[in-house]
Amino acid sequence: MQTKEITFKHVGQGIPRRDGDEKVRGLARYVDDLNIPDCWYGVAVRSPVAHGRLKTLRYDPAFDFDQVCVVTPEDIPGKNIVDMMGQDMPFLAHDLIRYRGEPLALVAAPTRQLAEQAAAHIQPDIDPLEPLYTLEEVIALHKTDRSKLDELSAQTIIKGSVDEGLAAADKVIEGEYWAGHQEQLYIEPQGMVAIPEKDGGVFLQGSLQCPYYIAPELIVTLGLPLEKIRVKQAAVGGAFGGKEEFPTLVAGYCALLAMKSGKPVKMVYDRCQDIRYSTKRHPAWMKYRVGLKNDGTITAIHVDFVLDGGAYTTLSPVVLYRGILHTTLGYNCEHVFVDGRVYRTHTFPDGAFRGFGAPQAIWGLESHMQECADALGMDAEVFRLKNYLRAGDKTGTGQVISAEMDPPAVMLETLKRSDFVNRRTLNTYGVPRDGKFFGVGVAFFGHGSGFTGDGEMRLQSKAALDLDWLPNGKPGVNIRISSTEMGQGTLTIMPQIAADGLKIPMACVDCPLPDTKYVPDSGPTVASRTAMVVGSTVYGAAEKMKALLEQYASDAFFGGHPCHLEDGVLTCSAVSQSQTFEDVARRLLEEKGMQRVVHQFKLPDTVVWDQKTFKGDSYPSYSWSANIVEVEIDALTLEIKLKKATSVWDIGRLMNPVLAKGQIEGGLTQALGYALMEKMGIRDGLFDADRMQTYVVPTSLDTPEFDIHFMEYPYPHAAPGAKGVGEIPMDGLAPAIANAIKAATGIRMNRIPITPESLWEAMPSTRKEIAS
């Protein structure tokens, strides 16, 4: 399907968020707002140690446990396993405990207070074992004695012969880069309610990204068939990946309590619980060794890429895959070797977070590419443009950059808009001017759209459109997809796309929140795939629905002559008559009832991927961007201020430029926090910054002047031609800032977040001053 000749009416327009009004007015109903009669409250009895063996649970005889419901492993109807990758996480720890706060039992009671009291009267006896907490400890062992580490996943990428490439180099540049935990810090904490159904099933409603992760994952634990586990999304106050795989845990806790007690059971985490006991971005360490010719040619890229996976496998292998695929992305090199590993530590399992391994990889890649340029004495943009992938070149996995992509275009445009070549003459290189250090830095990067490799083929995502009566009493079309609104605009862009596929007004299209009772599986709301993959599937369904309506109108109104639906009107030129969409749909509904069409996503047949060797087309397509930033550092205090961020984005065809820009401003702000502020340590096995007071994210006063510009290179194989926008804004700002800090101070900062404190430690001149 070629998209170029299609014209769009709604797609590409800055239509306001459909759910904006109810959210601004406080009318949206989040899970804690739902009025559920006779609802009990659930809490977990959590392990006080991070690593150990559970001997027994002691119940305080003074407490009346008859007034509450307690679930222990013996009460689990199915297997005591969270059905995720690795199959290594129990719902309730019964023997080995692998993180502090791991649930040992669950309690529900008519009030939260009583549930908390009951939980406090259940005491575990544990034989403690030695815990391993930090990536620093992991890397020390990775370098010396890997047998002491528990490897959760490993994967390599091999292209050519990296030894040959390094041997051919004039120079080999090495560097190590570190990134810490990052918390999603969505506004609404995790929450779920489970309601027992009369047929023995369970109805789950909550704050979640992926209804079709929860339902199939709970089959194993609850011992129920899929059709008896119904999952519905409540309004979601932000997610950023934090509500991708994690809600299965809360859903399981609530469902187990609801099934045993026979009561609806709700759990809503407070902020402190949410930070302590939910997923974070994986801490990462990378070591780059890059072979260079004196003329700037890259002869070899060797990368060690290690993630701290936390206590259990969960999604870590997939995060690792996306991570290693981005460690060399964008650069043309014959000889590549990437060695990726995930090791277990005794902290809460790390999980999905906007970017999913790519922000860590690009932090290392773009920092190191600048080191390479500096080592050669080449200008940042000259070195990058010399080596960047162009149409016809091959990535590290051998994927050919197709003709409709032009990765360097965004770089050239960003250079122009930021006036980089002139602005960099102001770089201070360690000698402050008027009390300030100043530097301008660049990062240039891509992000794979959709699932890794042939994942989109295996997912077989479906979208349905129902011609039905809408809540306003008029006939219209309901979009039935499992993609969720979590702030990114799904509920707005899908009606834009469907209206364009059907050629009817947007007012005739509705997109209710997903409920597995009504929606097919369109795959999870992750991987920057919603606009590209699900949007295209909705578009395909809309074309089918348009054909259905045209066929019906032809038979019912135009004596069998063909007709054409355009702008909400079906016109038959043979008889020179027309009917409105509303009149045709009304008669069809009255005559035959609700009409459903289903469409399934397909990748082009040319996509080839080998999951074992990691060779082939690692993503259906790529979005591209360059970020150029100006940073000012106060020489008096070493406070770092991001002054300006110029960025150009190829995210394919724009579905909604206003929402896309919002995604990018928000993502860049989140990336600014990752780069300069968001610091999470481990204290006694728990995350130390466990409140909004201590976990510092940027406010609007910390944001720079943003110059955001789009260049549209639509994805040709999935109309309307979006690529991904959700994650790529998270990818490149940290290295751009670090590169600007180097231009300002002459110092390479290789660990994020970069703070005045870490800069102070790295600047020998400041140390000298304090010593004097």
Place this chain on the structure above:
Amino acid sequence: MSVSLRCVEASDLLLPGSLPEALAMMAEPEPPTPLAGGTDLMVQCEAGARKPPARLLSLKQLPELKGIDEADDTIRIGAGATHWQIRNHADVKVGLPGLVEAVSMVGGRQIQTMGTIGGSLANGSPAGDIAPYLLIADAVVEVASIEGTRQIPIRNFLIDYRKIDLKPNELIVAVTCKVLPEGAKEGWRKLGPRAAQAISKIMGNYRGKIVDGVIESFAVSLGSVAPTAIRLPEVEAFLVGKPLSEETIAEAERLASASVKPISDIRSTAEYRKWVAGRLVRGFLTSFTKGNEGSEGSEGCES
């Protein structure tokens, strides 16, 4: 999203109509916990750092704690004055410009609207935004109980980490500051982990006067580097009578850095704080040579 406030759910709220009535309640054998804006208390209870008090005594409605009054060379600020009221008060803007800047950096507008100067002092945090200014403005804290009133200089009022000179039956009634003398200049700087809505890593205030290039007077204070906000007497003593030269500034920076013993915590490190303590003093002194108006402070929110 609904919110459960453990503090409010668990506590009885007393609403005295006047200061004498409030003091009488405070004189009971187990006095209630005074509640001003609640911006610290409620957070502490919610975070589990403090047990919700059985009884809270609301100060918000007490007329005696309101009001900001200027006398000859002082301004008396009722303990119940909110940061927002102080920030927007015409006399305070002229007489205590550094205080306006300090309160402008307390939290955001919501916190400034609720939080009070008395509550900030009573919380006794070494990272409080107000105490360092009160130190350079030679403030006197007025506390009251049914036994009478005490006037306590701020440097004596701040005893130790979260320890202030306030008996269980006393309430803070007012704070009286000396206004900026003619020809003097004051300024302020707060370093936080972000531009606003942040608890300080370090903060400082100064008030000084330079006549013909010679330092006639100089008071300087720092917060978040010791168990309480502190003045730097060694630095002050060194500076008075000295010419404002680079040599003087460098020595003051060294002295300031050497005279503090900060700790490492979740917001910053001891080493950085020690270094930057000197840097703040350098910045304060440099602001005289630059002759710029007001403080070195970065922009407050909603200014």
